[in-house]
Amino acid sequence: MGRVREYAPAALVLVTGLLLWEAVVFAFSIEFYLLPAPHVIVHSLRETYPVLVEAGLYTFTEAVLGYALGCGGGILAAMAASRSPAFAGVVLPYAVASASVPIIALAPLAIVWFGVEQGSKIAIVVLMTFFPTFVSTLRGLLSVTPQSLELMRSYAASEQQIFLKLRLPHSLPMMFPALRACATLAMIGAVVSEFFGGPVKSLGVYIKSTASLFQTRQAWSAILVACALGLLFYFAVALVERLAMPWHFERRED
Amino acid sequence: MGSPIIELASVDKTFESRAGATEALRAISLAVDAGEFVSVIGPSGCGKSSLLRIVGDLVEPSAGAVRVKGKSARQARLDRDYGIVFQTPVLYDWRTVLENVRLPLELAGRPRVEREERPPALLRLVGLEEFGGHYPWQLSGGMQQRVSIARALALNPSILLMDEPFGALDEMTRERLNQELLQVCAETAASVLFVTHSIAEAVFLSTRIVVMSPRPGHIDRVVTVDLPHPRVDKTRAHPRFFELVTEVRQSLREDPGLAAGHTRPGESG
Numbered sequence: 025m026g027r028v029r030e031y032a033p034a035a036l037v038l039v040t041g042l043l044l045w046e047a048v049v050f051a052f053s054i055e056f057y058l059l060p061a062p063h064v065i066v067h068s069l070r071e072t073y074p075v076l077v078e079a080g081l082y083t084f085t086e087a088v089l090g091y092a093l094g095c096g097g098g099i100l101a102a103m104a105a106s107r108s109p110a111f112a113g114v115v116l117p118y119a120v121a122s123a124s125v126p127i128i129a130l131a132p133l134a135i136v137w138f139g140v141e142q143g144s145k146i147a148i149v150v151l152m153t154f155f156p157t158f159v160s161t162l163r164g165l166l167s168v169t170p171q172s173l174e175l176m177r178s179y180a181a182s183e184q185q186i187f188l189k190l191r192l193p194h195s196l197p198m199m200f201p202a203l204r205a206c207a208t209l210a211m212i213g214a215v216v217s218e219f220f221g222g223p224v225k226s227l228g229v230y231i232k233s234t235a236s237l238f239q240t241r242q243a244w245s246a247i248l249v250a251c252a253l254g255l256l257f258y259f260a261v262a263l264v265e266r267l268a269m270p271w272h273f274e275r276r277e278d
Numbered sequence: 279m280g281s282p283i284i285e286l287a288s289v290d291k292t293f294e295s296r297a298g299a300t301e302a303l304r305a306i307s308l309a310v311d312a313g314e315f316v317s318v319i320g321p322s323g324c325g326k327s328s329l330l331r332i333v334g335d336l337v338e339p340s341a342g343a344v345r346v347k348g349k350s351a352r353q354a355r356l357d358r359d360y361g362i363v364f365q366t367p368v369l370y371d372w373r374t375v376l377e378n379v380r381l382p383l384e385l386a387g388r389p390r391v392e393r394e395e396r397p398p399a400l401l402r403l404v405g406l407e408e409f410g411g412h413y414p415w416q417l418s419g420g421m422q423q424r425v426s427i428a429r430a431l432a433l434n435p436s437i438l439l440m441d442e443p444f445g446a447l448d449e450m451t452r453e454r455l456n457q458e459l460l461q462v463c464a465e466t467a468a469s470v471l472f473v474t475h476s477i478a479e480a481v482f483l484s485t486r487i488v489v490m491s492p493r494p495g496h497i498d499r500v501v502t503v504d505l506p507h508p509r510v511d512k513t514r515a516h517p518r519f520f521e522l523v524t525e526v527r528q529s530l531r532e533d534p535g536l537a538a539g540h541t542r543p544g545e546s547g
Contacts, residue, residue, distance in 0.1 A: 169368075171366060172368055174336055176385075177336060177355075178336060179382050179386070180356045180358055189381070189384070189385070193372040271371055271373075
């Protein structure tokens, strides 16, 4: 019952939005090549889904691989940097500044370096996800309170014990929001990178080519697939977050 | 009594900072015998917390000698000879109450049987056996501090170092925990070095009270508490209790730095 009540408003907004969309397209007689009504998109989705599934998997693979490498690398780099707070202090400002760099602008160059296939897209996703994960994880690892460190010291804990039993669990509530945000970033990075060139069997290229031919309903159904995959990715990470930090979520639900 | 379990000889401590050097402690000499409960009382900034941290090897003295169980303070820390209770409970959010109490046993690499059996027994000792599966935030401040006492007892230390453990609690909770602490100490036979700024608490708990003055922190006098054991609620109504409270208060008053009156609560010395 609680779950239903929690999600009901969101579901209502979705349904209302879709109905409004239908109504607006119908009321103003908008041409479908400009803005197809939802039922037209769904219809198109049913016709073209074998192509879309293939393209979706192709793009999703790039996003997931890039994410795994980028976030994994970010976490490992943060662990290494946390061993020397002085070093961390030097690199942190640059890592933070990298958030304002439009990494996607490197996509055309990535194609030059890594080829037009998946490699270049994965490279972009790695770059996009590495820094946010690095920054949040490093901050989490370094933000333990002096008292909790003093407690460890009073028990003559080794550096390894301090890391595993204090720094790492302490950093999780800071690390996971970044990991969630990066799941979204990874999908965006993969699709947008494909706009700059890639095989036909990818979502980005499919969207771009159908849109330029005014095959708007096909473009929309591909966008829908991209959205669904992005959401799936996001919620998968959110699920892992819940399992990794039961203490954190019991608290919020209380 | 034998040789003292904690011994400080002419200990000085000066903190260096950008603003210059601050002399926190000067010529501290003190001996605590096994089984004693010694309170250190004084206004904020008298260095009483630094004194406790020097004994625990969390801060190094600038001069002087510290012996704990006949060893250097460092060796005593490495041997895990003491359990420490801070002003805040310092419990780890991600561990249940039981797992928090288990932490020292894990750090010391104690055998599995001990890691399984000791924490529930310790929680029983502090009256929290039903709360083992709770997370710290689900407990009141007083209960959290009891968990931190249970944790401090995990390795059965011969010394308990307590830094204003009840300073942030309300008066009633504090009095109840004072009582419980004495029972726990009687059962574990630990010697206690206890920092506080509550006169009544110091008199109720201690065998001796070390009265300190600030700038630089030094020992003004040591008051021996000759109240009968066991200390119970009625002890607080004992005429001798009031005499001792008055005596300690006057010792504190004699210090010109404290003429303004009470210390601010929640501030460590």
